[in-house]
Amino acid sequence: MASPGRRAAGGNSLLRAARSASLWFLLLTAALLLADGYLIFMVAPTDAVLGDVQRIFYIHVPISIISFLGFFVCAVAGIAYLIRRSERWDRLAHASAEVGVIFVTLALVTGVIWARPVWGVWWTWEPRLTTTLILWLIYVAYLMIRHYAPTPQQGRSWSAVVGIIGFIDVPIVYYSVQWWRSIHPVQVIGPEAADDALEPIISRILIFSLIAILMLACYLVMERMMLRAAEDNITELRRQQQDASPDY
Amino acid sequence: MKLLRPTLAIAWKDVRLELRSRDTVISALVFGLIVVVVFNFGLNRAPGSLAPVAPGLLWVAYSFIGVLAMNRTFARELEHGGLDGLLIAPVSRDAVFLGKALGSLVFMLVIQAILLPVFAVMLGLPALSPVLGLIILLATVGFATIGTFFAGIAVQTRSREILLPVLFFPVVVPIIIAAVEATALALQGGPAGPIWSRWIPLLVVFDALFLVVCSWIFAFVFEG
Amino acid sequence: MTAPSEPTAAIAVAGLRKDFGDRRVLRDLTLQVGWGEIAALFGSNGAGKTTLLRILAGLARPDAGQISLAGRRIHRRSDHARRLIGFAGHDTLLYNDLTCRENLAFYAQLYGIRNPAAHIAAVLRQVNLSDRADRRVRTLSHGMQQRLSVARALLHEPVILLLDEPESGLDQTSIDTLGQLLHDWAAAGKTALLTTHNEQIGLAWAHRALGLNNGGLAYDNRLSR
Numbered sequence: 001m002a003s004p005g006r007r008a009a010g011g012n013s014l015l016r017a018a019r020s021a022s023l024w025f026l027l028l029t030a031a032l033l034l035a036d037g038y039l040i041f042m043v044a045p046t047d048a049v050l051g052d053v054q055r056i057f058y059i060h061v062p063i064s065i066i067s068f069l070g071f072f073v074c075a076v077a078g079i080a081y082l083i084r085r086s087e088r089w090d091r092l093a094h095a096s097a098e099v100g101v102i103f104v105t106l107a108l109v110t111g112v113i114w115a116r117p118v119w120g121v122w123w124t125w126e127p128r129l130t131t132t133l134i135l136w137l138i139y140v141a142y143l144m145i146r147h148y149a150p151t152p153q154q155g156r157s158w159s160a161v162v163g164i165i166g167f168i169d170v171p172i173v174y175y176s177v178q179w180w181r182s183i184h185p186v187q188v189i190g191p192e193a194a195d196d197a198l199e200p201i202i203s204r205i206l207i208f209s210l211i212a213i214l215m216l217a218c219y220l221v222m223e224r225m226m227l228r229a230a231e232d233n234i235t236e237l238r239r240q241q242q243d244a245s246p247d248y
Numbered sequence: 249m250k251l252l253r254p255t256l257a258i259a260w261k262d263v264r265l266e267l268r269s270r271d272t273v274i275s276a277l278v279f280g281l282i283v284v285v286v287f288n289f290g291l292n293r294a295p296g297s298l299a300p301v302a303p304g305l306l307w308v309a310y311s312f313i314g315v316l317a318m319n320r321t322f323a324r325e326l327e328h329g330g331l332d333g334l335l336i337a338p339v340s341r342d343a344v345f346l347g348k349a350l351g352s353l354v355f356m357l358v359i360q361a362i363l364l365p366v367f368a369v370m371l372g373l374p375a376l377s378p379v380l381g382l383i384i385l386l387a388t389v390g391f392a393t394i395g396t397f398f399a400g401i402a403v404q405t406r407s408r409e410i411l412l413p414v415l416f417f418p419v420v421v422p423i424i425i426a427a428v429e430a431t432a433l434a435l436q437g438g439p440a441g442p443i444w445s446r447w448i449p450l451l452v453v454f455d456a457l458f459l460v461v462c463s464w465i466f467a468f469v470f471e472g
Numbered sequence: 473m474t475a476p477s478e479p480t481a482a483i484a485v486a487g488l489r490k491d492f493g494d495r496r497v498l499r500d501l502t503l504q505v506g507w508g509e510i511a512a513l514f515g516s517n518g519a520g521k522t523t524l525l526r527i528l529a530g531l532a533r534p535d536a537g538q539i540s541l542a543g544r545r546i547h548r549r550s551d552h553a554r555r556l557i558g559f560a561g562h563d564t565l566l567y568n569d570l571t572c573r574e575n576l577a578f579y580a581q582l583y584g585i586r587n588p589a590a591h592i593a594a595v596l597r598q599v600n601l602s603d604r605a606d607r608r609v610r611t612l613s614h615g616m617q618q619r620l621s622v623a624r625a626l627l628h629e630p631v632i633l634l635l636d637e638p639e640s641g642l643d644q645t646s647i648d649t650l651g652q653l654l655h656d657w658a659a660a661g662k663t664a665l666l667t668t669h670n671e672q673i674g675l676a677w678a679h680r681a682l683g684l685n686n687g688g689l690a691y692d693n694r695l696s697r
Binding site for chain 2: 529530531532533551552554555557559561563564565566567568569570574578579581582583584624
């Protein structure tokens with residue numbers, strides 16, 4: 001009985017080391033985010049047509065990019081889990097899917113806020129927005145499947161395959177929605193998305209914002225992975241605990 | 249050859265069971281009619297003016313029927329202990345997948361073939377064309393592929409009725425878009441260009457991609 | 473390495489572990505069953521009996537440990553192992569709307585059995601169901617369905633039979649049929665591992681009594697014949 005117990009304890013000391021490293025990571029991320037906020041609200045020029053509301057662009061674009069990145073990581077980690085059967089890969093897949101869902105939700109919310117002044121409507125079946133919505137639905141299903149699986153082992157395998165299928169599906173969704181939209185143009189009031197020909201200062205702030213928010217996403221994924229590791233440790237201890245009560 | 253024999257055996261077994269009980273086909277037919285009736289009232293249109301939304305209605309009905317049929321074909325395996333009988337046999341998992349998908353494909357095509365003339369009358373669809381048959385076939389292959397894969401997961405949970413549609417519909421969005429657009433073009437009898445340049449290739453790519461990927465990873469669905 | 477003079481065990485399990493969530497169903501289970509041996513697994517509900525059988529049948533994946541069948545290490549999804557094993561569990565794995573013969577013919581196709589008609593007739597005789605061959609499974613009594621399930625497990629001529637509570641719901645005639653079948657089975661040098669709640673039947677049929685408790689082996693008694 002001693003050896004698995006010791007293994008769990010060894011995991012804990014690793015966890016402590018990771019925790020102190022993550023504290024520094026958090027401080028750095030917080031500093032970058034504060035600087036990002038300053039750049040967006042104080043330095044970035046006010047949009048001539050749209051005014052201050054255009055500043056949400058510096059948050060919406062990075063969040064959208066990172067949410068897609070999160071699902072790429074989720075799919076790759078899912079494949080790695082199915083091949084290697086290592087819990088670590090599953091933790092990475094799980095954490096990036098959860099953080100990804102939060103980011104997609106934020107991307108949709110900021111997208112809606114952004115669409116109102118730019119296109120004159122809260123929601124439009126624009127290809128990127130629509131694809132993001134479908135992506136959100138697929139990965140909500142991904143998290144549901146983990147929850148509904150009768151055993152955690154099944155949950156891991158099933159969510160991995162859902163992650164792979166979802167990731168393959170998203171580009172097809174994008175193309176089909178784009179073609180569909182070319183037949184049914186959505187009414188657009190005001191200028192189209194302002195992402196062609198950006199001023200250098202705008203693109204520089206955008207890149208800074210992307211880095212800061214990417215750091216935040218990485219921090220959240222790390223933190224979630226450590227939480228999962230702790231949860232797994234508790235589960236393992238609980239399994240060993242049953243020794244004491246053979247009637248279980 | 250090694251793949252073909254068990255695939256056909258499983259599909260034929262499902263078809264034969266359905267011929268004996270007919271419960272999937274009958275319930276799906278009734279359900280399909282109900283969908284059209286309900287949508288007729290839901291859309292609140294003047295009588296006889298459903299034609300413009302007919303392609304959409306047709307595919308909403310077909311995709312709902314697909315979910316129903318898929319749930320049924322797997323529920324039948326559950327009656328006597330899930331897919332264990334197929335899984336203890338020395339048959340590769342992709343054969344199990346392809347066999348179940350082929351069986352579901354046959355059901356759905358039969359159901360769709362029966363419903364199509366009924367829908368044509370009720371929705372006032374113009375003359376049916378052979379290209380519509382091709383569109384229905386390709387789209388249904390996609391439905392059967394994705395639906396069978398997810399039904400294999402959903403059937404092992406206690407909440408399969410909700411899990412299957414939640415998994416199925418977001419993933420088949422491209423099929424629904426392509427099928428609706430291509431059907432509209434085929435029924436209008438206008439320029440058929442986009443059917444062949446866009447929608448049919450999209451359906452073919454979707455079907456081929458997911459047939460390969462799903463049969464490759466189906467084995468992971470049955471691990472516990 | 474096993475010496476040639478010493479025959480390899482039919483079933484050898486070492487360090488087998490299986491978790492369901494925070495429950496450890498099997499913990500470091502190690503046991504062997506030899507050729508020509510009928511072993512009965514005893515244990516309360518949740519002791520891990522069914523899980524062990526499902527792992528041996530290739531229906532569940534162990535979290536750790538090794539399995540050898542007929543002296544060969546079994547890896548995941550081994551068709552070779554599936555051919556060695558005949559499995560009859562709680563569920564009959566039969567289709568209610570097909571006849572006995574059709575059910576067996578379907579499984580014969582899955583196992584790629586040559587000359588299926590002769591095989592089907594032979595196993596139906598073994599379980600005393602020849603006169604019901606063309607009846608739909610739905611119309612059979614529970615005991616007959618159980619016997620047909622055993623026939624299904626025997627169809628591909630396995631050498632290791634796994635039976636999960638085969639006696640449950642059987643009438644005395646069916647129990648006698650099954651007992652005779654297992655007796656002949658062992659006499660032919662083949663192996664069976666069965667779980668049971670019925671001590672009397674288990675002890676009557678088996679050469680060995682294995683006790684599972686809390687996922688481990690609690691006792692292993694050789695029964696005198």
